[in-house]
Structures are given as structure tokens and as C-alpha cells.
Amino acid sequence: MSSQLMEYFNREPRIGTISTAGADGKVDVAVMGSPRMTDEKTVVLGSGSNRTLANLKQNPQAVYMIMEPGQTLMDWKGVRVYLTLKDLATSGPGFDGYVKELAKVAGEAAASMIHALVSFEVTEIRPIVDMGQGWEQSI
Secondary structure (H helix, E strand, C coil): CHHHHHHHHHCCCCCEEEEEECCCCCEEEEEECCCEEEECCEEEEEECCCHHHHHHHHCCEEEEEEEECCCCHHHCEEEEEEEEEEEEECCCHHHHHHHHHHHHHHCHHHHHCCCEEEEEEEEEEEECCCCCCCCCCCC
């Protein structure tokens, strides 16, 4: 499943949402297309100076969700990837390399908005529709 998840997760074009919560429990969700799986247990993303980054500094848990519409709700495809923060870098070779690559792909303006390179460990994977009945869903 992990290699299948990695292929699905990194497919282009795709967009998803990342949900985080601060120490006070206030939840935020943001549309984000930049997260990438670098191996079967690691997700990285570049973050601006925003609520997502502020929340991750207070609470290391997040969920990234990818959705693809179907004819009916039960035909929708997608995945919820539960994440735990491993590292948050605001400088250094990894950060610099990420910003440089982003500039090539998305332009200098987008790259200049990155304030942190965030690395997560994948802790759980769930289908987008889960009615508690063990329904399997292909991605």
C-alpha cells in the first residue's frame, strides 16, 4: 500500500488540504498542492509564515487529504494521510535546496514565500470515505 500511496500522493496535477490545530485546539485547514512523499513514510512541504506553520509549532499533528470527484459521493476517490511533525527547518542545506527547486518549478515569487521546510512521518492512512464498516477504497 505504501508504494501505491506514494505514487498517488505525488501524482500531478493534484491538490489537497492540510488540517492542523494549535495548542488552544483551534483548527485550521489550508489548500496546498506542494506536499510530496520522499519515501514511504515521509512527507515534506514548504510553508509560508501562516496559520499552518504557527499551528505545527504548537501541535505536531496534521492530516493531508486528497480528493478526486466521482459520479456519486461513494464514487469519490481520495485518501487521508495522518502526519506527525519530524522536523521544521528555516535554514540549512535542505531548506536551501527545496527553495531552489521550487524557484525552478513555480518561480522566484513563490520560492520567496517559503519560510520553512516541514518534514512529517506518516502515522496512519485512511480512505476518504470511511463509514466504519471496513469499506476498502482503491486509490
